[in-house]
Amino acid sequence: xxxxxxxxxxxxxxxxxxxxxxxxxxxxxxxxxxxxxxxxxxxxxxxxxxxxxxxxxxxxxxxxxxxxxxxxxxxxxxxxxxxxxxxxxxxxxxxxxxxxxxxxxxxxxxx
Amino acid sequence: xxxxxxxxxxxxxxxxxxxxxxxxxxxxxxxxxxxxxxxxxxxxxxxxxxxxxxxxxxxxxxxxxxxxxxxxxxxxxxxxxxxxxxxxxxxxxxxxxxxxxxxxxxxxxxxxxx
Numbered sequence: 001x002x003x004x005x006x007x008x009x010x011x012x013x014x015x016x017x018x019x020x021x022x023x024x025x026x027x028x029x030x031x032x033x034x035x036x037x038x039x040x041x042x043x044x045x046x047x048x049x050x051x052x053x054x055x056x057x058x059x060x061x062x063x064x065x066x067x068x069x070x071x072x073x074x075x076x077x078x079x080x081x082x083x084x085x086x087x088x089x090x091x092x093x094x095x096x097x098x099x100x101x102x103x104x105x106x107x108x109x110x111x
Numbered sequence: 112x113x114x115x116x117x118x119x120x121x122x123x124x125x126x127x128x129x130x131x132x133x134x135x136x137x138x139x140x141x142x143x144x145x146x147x148x149x150x151x152x153x154x155x156x157x158x159x160x161x162x163x164x165x166x167x168x169x170x171x172x173x174x175x176x177x178x179x180x181x182x183x184x185x186x187x188x189x190x191x192x193x194x195x196x197x198x199x200x201x202x203x204x205x206x207x208x209x210x211x212x213x214x215x216x217x218x219x220x221x222x223x224x225x
Contacts (some may be wrong), residue, residue: 006153034213043201043216044154077171096167097142097205099214101153107211 002093003027006102013109019077021105023090026071030092034099035064035075038087047088048075080109115204115217123223124192132187132220142156142166143185144214145177146221148199160185197224 005024013019021035025033032051036044050064050073057064063076077084090102116135124130136143142161146154156169160179174190183204189196199221203214 036216041218041221043199043218045216046213049213093214096159097214098144098156098159098167098169099146099154099203101146102154103153104151 003100004090004102006090006105008105009103010106011108012082013107015080015082015109015111017080017109019075019080019084019108019109020106021075021088021090022072022104024070024072025092025100026035027092027094027100029094030100031095032093033064033066033073034091035062035092036089036091036101038089038104044089046056077107080107082109082111085109114194115202117200117202117217119215119220121221121223123225125155125225126192126194128192129190130192132189132200132222134185134187134202134204134217135200136183136185137215140204140206140215141183142182142205144177144203144205145185146201146203147171147186148201148219150198154201157187159171188192192224194224197222202215202222204224 018106034049035047037047038044049063050070052078066073118133128208134200144159145157158168163179176188179185201219204217205214
């Protein structure tokens with residue numbers, strides 16, 4: 001049973017466009033929702049994270065939108081750049097600090 | 112501040128062998144978690160160590176075991192290696208008593224089982 005679902009599996013966006021990745025979770029005990037960016041051959045790096053008491057968090061070009069009642073959250077990358085090309089994982093954590101990852105989205109930003 | 116480091120970076124083993132992977136946690140962090148990332152998939156939680164004791168385990172068989180040392184560094188041991196154990200093994204550290212759950216990941220060890 002996949003506790004964190006993520007879509008799309010892959011995404012191609014033109015430079016300057018908006019990249020949108022959607023996630024959904026099952027367990028209402030989750031209280032921390034990070035997004036990780038991973039480049040080939042590297043470990044995941046924390047990009048941005050949100051707690052369920054807020055509906056939106058913005059850091060630079062990256063925005064998380066959170067809908068607690070629907071148990072859904074999404075990542076928006078504004079003004080997407082070729083350097084943003086990577087695999088993005090949404091995730092969810094509870095009090096035990098165990099990170100449950102989604103299956104990932106491979107983003108390609110083309111010039 | 113030193114980040115999370117892992118060794119070795121790459122490793123090749125044959126079926127049935129045993130392997131030990133090492134992780135040094137970020138300064139000030141007392142909790143280490145290990146994850147297995149198969150090619151093209153998201154990382155899967157193996158187990159977590161907090162103050163030298165196992166503190167949670169994912170759906171992995173007992174041949175996956177670990178240790179945490181007094182300096183909070185950690186080892187992942189895998190016995191009787193199988194072909195499906197080929198993956199990137201990641202460790203992540205966090206400060207358990209902090210108000211945030213942020214975990215910092217190391218670069219991983221790429222294990223290939225032949």
